[in-house]
Amino acid sequence: MAKTADTVPDKVQASARLGRADWIAAARTALVDGGVAEVKVDRLATRLRVTRGSFYWHFKSRAELLDTLLEDWRNANVEPFLHVLDGQEEPVLRLKRFFGIWLGGGAFDPALDSAMRDWARTSKPVARLVREADAARTDVLRRIFAAMGYADTEAEVRARVTYYHQVGYYALGIVESRQLREALFPTYFKVLAGHDVPEG
Template identity: 45%
Template sequence: MKTVEIRTESPSKPQLGRADWLRAAIVCFMNEGIDAVQITRLATSIGASRGSFYWHFKSRQELLDGLLNEWSAVNSQRIKEVLDEATSLDVGVLSFFAIWNDAAVFNAPLEQAVRDWARLDDKVLAAVRAEDANRVAVITQLFHRFDYDPQEAEVRARVLYFAQVGYVAMNPNEAEAERMSRLENYFLTFTGRVLSADVATSFRHDLSAFT
């Protein structure tokens, strides 16, 4: 697995730091779920002592809170950045699709792991619902910026967002070429507008770099 980049902590110095513990926790979490994220296990994986852990964190709960903060910093912030920078509806909607396939800027395994965790923990569920609401609001602003009335903008944002989240959660056995063959129809369904042929061609070419 590619090394996880931590964005909510300062880069580690030669000695182990908070970022190292958080990185180990995230990798363990993505691979085996929240119950596997235990202090002794993480200490073994990075060659440290339990005492080292308590130098950096007051408790396991503080580490888990840090994990949630990292998820938000990595994934929710990236969605906002991409949509705020969109110069057209075509670019905005397609960029929203693309980031879920780009491991360099969006951690899809972490996204799914957090959602699985939310099924077991009401506090995490509340955090996920809050993030979902924030993301829908950002997408709503995209539609509103390109001349949809407020209610239609919100409804289309909800449909687009929950369809994407559901698609990732289902993990369908669908070849990328097959999915891309439906691109123009997906776009028409989500936006009510026809996708520019030039933008569609560029998107297919760029997406191939991530798959």
């Protein structure tokens, strides 16, 4: 007699429904909540209430999952900043858009960035990727400030101060409402950019 949906064990049914994206999302949550040590197949299966078999339908190994997590982080937390330079906007509008990514509402996840920095302390390859990401994002800021008319050294320093300010904001775990952040944004922008927030 063939098994019906009512007779198939819950874990088997759940495994059949899970996709690759579900495992990535679970791994990302585990990384943020407990660090890379929590990103293990058994622990993720327990979180998802499925068997290990589901994992191996989508990934060859834990190492492949970790590589996918790094790609996921880059796509969500690095690439959006690099694309700020696309198009023909005025530099100050590009800077506003850069800040807007930090303010949230999109794919950027500050908790994931913090988790990546924690992971980097125990992995030289991950540390290299984090340094490269920091350098790339800071360079975008430098290019924006240079396009705004600041001399090379000042553009570099403004980029660093702006970037370090925001990284420190998350590292310190500052807790404030989005309403307060939005209220303070024009002042932060003027202090860091030397320019009022543009319209548009």
